[in-house]
Amino acid sequence: xxxxxxxxxxxxxxxxxxxxxxxxxxxxxxxxxxxxxxxxxxxxxxxxxxxxxxxxxxxxxxxxxxxxxxxxxxxxxxxxxxxxxxxxxxxxxxxxx
Numbered sequence: 516x517x518x519x520x521x522x523x524x525x526x527x528x529x530x531x532x533x534x535x536x537x538x539x540x541x542x543x544x545x546x547x548x549x550x551x552x553x554x555x556x557x558x559x560x561x562x563x564x565x566x567x568x569x570x571x572x573x574x575x576x577x578x579x580x581x582x583x584x585x586x587x588x589x590x591x592x593x594x595x596x597x598x599x600x601x602x603x604x605x606x607x608x609x610x611x612x
Contacts, residue, residue, distance in 0.1 A: 517578055518547040518548065521551065522572060532591060533573045536591075536604050540609060558574065573590065575587045587611040
């Protein structure tokens with residue numbers, strides 16, 4: 516079975532919200548979550564860069580059974596009202612599984 520990888524940092528204000536989404540997915544699908552704290556090497560290899568070449572966090576990845584890693588989400592998407600859309604974030608991650 517595949518697993519979800521979260522790269523975040525202690526100072527990340529969205530950390531708790533994305534963790535909550537990932538816990539829901541983990542409980543529903545029986546999938547493991549691996550959290551990496553400021554793993555810049557992992558982000559350099561698999562992550563999505565911003566317009567100036569840096570990395571935004573949190574970033575979510577799926578590691579499949581064959582060991583391949585796919586970037587799934589950078590930051591939590593916003594609704595049309597400009598609010599965090601946790602439901603849409605969950606849908607994006609579930610599609611990648």
